[in-house]
């Protein structure tokens with residue numbers, strides 16, 4: 029059995045939830061926040077048989093889109109006297125950030 033942990037952008041949460049439900053894949057969502065952009069995202073937890081891993085990864089990649097976000101650049105930490113003009117920098121976010129772990133023991137109590 030595998031545990032899949034996936035951090036997904038807020039905009040993709042409903043679509044991914046519907047797709048997992050249609051595929052009969054059990055999941056739990058936890059509201060979360062990205063440490064860098066400080067935007068809301070969702071963390072999906074799924075425990076699945078090994079043979080379903082490929083199908084779950086496909087559902088994730090089809091339903092989680094890559095997007096560009098903009099964040100203000102930071103002044104240099106090394107030279108505080110340097111002239112600093114704040115300007116937005118582009119970062120690519122997603123589709124999903126996924127960790128797959130082996131489950132040693134599973135027992136619904």
Ligand code: 2BA
Pocket residue numbers: 035061062063064065066067069119120121122123124125
């Ligand atoms: P955030 O931490 O808000 O990061 C959003 C996006 O900003 C990242 O997209 C990445 O493109 C960029 N980014 C993050 N840290 C950066 C930095 N120090 N310098 C420059 N750019 C940076 P993704 O890599 O697709 O990550 C999306 C979200 O997944 C992250 O939101 C975070 O919530 C989670 N995540 C990604 N990698 C993680 C990790 N190794 N451990 C825990 N959570 C992670």
